[in-house]
Structure formats: C-alpha cells, structure tokens
Amino acid sequence: MSPAGRAGRSRAGQGKLTRGCRRVLAVLEQTRELSSAQDIHGMLRQAEPEAPGLTTVYRSLESLVGMGLVQSVDLGDGEKRYEVVEPGEHHHHLICQGCGASVHLDQCLVEDLEKSIKAKYGFEISSHVLEVFGRCRGCLKSSTK
Amino acid sequence: MSPAGRAGRSRAGQGKLTRGCRRVLAVLEQTRELSSAQDIHGMLRQAEPEAPGLTTVYRSLESLVGMGLVQSVDLGDGEKRYEVVEPGEHHHHLICQGCGASVHLDQCLVEDLEKSIKAKYGFEISSHVLEVFGRCRGCLKSSTK
C-alpha cells in the first residue's frame, strides 16, 4: 500500500503532506483567491483557535510552493499572495486597481519566448514574474461618471 | 525665459530638481546599474559625509520615478532597485541568478498586448511588472564543469 493509500479526496499525493500543509492547502482550495500568509492564518484561527500558528503557515506555504501545488504572487506591495495551481503549472494576472479583482490569465507569454531568449541572449530561463495592473470594465464604467 | 532656462547639462528640465534629486540622479547616471536606495545612499556618503541622508534618498527616488526619469525594479527579494531610463520609458530585464548580471531588454512584450487585453478582458492597463530570471551564457558554461 502506497503511503498515499486511500487519501481519496481531491488532489493526488496529499497523504504525505504535513498537518500544516494540509490545513493551508484546504483554505486555498476553498477561497480560490489570492491570499496572504496572514489572511490564511486569520481564516484558520477564526474557525479554530487550535489551528496552525503563523510560523507554520509560512513554512507550509514554502513547502507547497516547492512542491508546485501552490504559486506565490508578488503584487509589489510587500505582501506575497498565494493560490493553488494545477501541479507544476503557473499563471499570471490582471489586477484591477479599482476594486482589487483579479483575472487569472490562461496563457503565459514568457514561456513562448524561452527559445528565442536563449538564442538571442544566451540566457536559460528558470523563472519569471509577470503581473499586469489596470482597471476592469466595471471600474472603468464607474469612473466615467 | 522658461524656468529650465540654461540648465544645459545632460538631461533636460533638470534645473527644477531638488538637491537630493540631483545627487541621486547623478549616482544613477554614473553607475548605470540597478541600485538599491541603500546602495545609492552608501555611494553618496562614501564620497562625502555631508551627502543627503537615507530618508532624502528615498524621497528623491519617489520623485524621480514620478517624473519618469527613473524606474524602480522589483526583483522579488524585498529590496527595490532603481535605474535611469529615457524620460517616460520603461523596460524589463533578464537577471542571471549565477552572477547577478542583468540584461536590459529593448522591447516590452506587454505593451503590444494592451489592445488585445482591453478587447478580451475589458481591462485598461496602466502598469505592469515583468522580470525574467535564469542563467547567463557564462554561468551556464561554468556549471557544465
């Protein structure tokens, strides 16, 4: 019997996750929103005072990102956000500066360029950050007044 | 006579800059490298103990970025970098994780997409971040051993 055994529920290979990782992942899977470490900790503690401490939340996020189950998103405000992704995948966002809404882009522009960048600059890409800020349709309408 | 008057030297309209702004800009124009606020402050103080304080460096950078003479670059390590740009322009980088070298990209991929993003998602883009990390030719060669 594999250690994953009869984990069953949702995501594969979840059996080998620590308690903290499981709790953090559960929150992210429910909210389906970009959440900061402190957001996650707050949600956990609100539901149950015995929930993992903030330190464990940070450590769990680090693990989950390393495993490719979660990606961290840097919006440049000094507070990292996290969200579940398809294992090993990543994507980028349109962030509305009016209402905070975020659109999850389905296609990564940068991966397409890896070969041409390698050819042109000799660089082998290992990662990248790309986030786009602006105003969503709704906020554009409101500001027309 | 315009207030810019006979400023002459290098960049236009520099006459109306504060002392701090002028000093910070001078450092950035000489180094031509991505420099943090503390880097800049250190370089200033090293040359002259009377140079602007760290607070003024931060305030100057904020002004210069607002004026479009300098862009800030977020490499995700919690310390913003700054560099001079053509007034109003911006660009992105390839950053080598081996030696720290950076290639200044000449073309912005994102601006090309503004129209299609507006059409597809209703978003009007006002800014974006894009930085690419990897290994440069030299570092790739070294690691081959």
Next chain:
DNA sequence: CTTATAATGAAAACGATTTCCATTTGAATC
C-alpha cells in the same frame, strides 16, 4: 516503551521602508 527525527508555536530578531518632528534651506517679499 525507547529513541531519533520532523513538525510546531511563541517570542524575538530582521531589514527595508515609512513616519515623525525639529531644523535648515531657498526663494519671494519688504
């Protein structure tokens, strides 16, 4: 049960940036 290792939590430390506030500078006015 005993033991070694990994996970956890609270408090303290960190570090870049911001805020406070008293002082200085610089230009406009008398």
Next chain:
DNA sequence: GATTCAAATGGAAATCGTTTTCATTATAAG
C-alpha cells in the same frame, strides 16, 4: 540686507511582513 513662509532635509523611532531561534510536541522506527 532683513523678514517670512513653504519646501526640503536628516536622524530617530515606528512599521510590518517575514525569518530565526529555541524549546516543546507529534510521528515513525526499532
């Protein structure tokens, strides 16, 4: 030149997300 007032400046303290430290507990072998 003296006066005046707003802007600029500098150092210290505060902020705040994140990381470290270190003692305690859970987990898995043996």
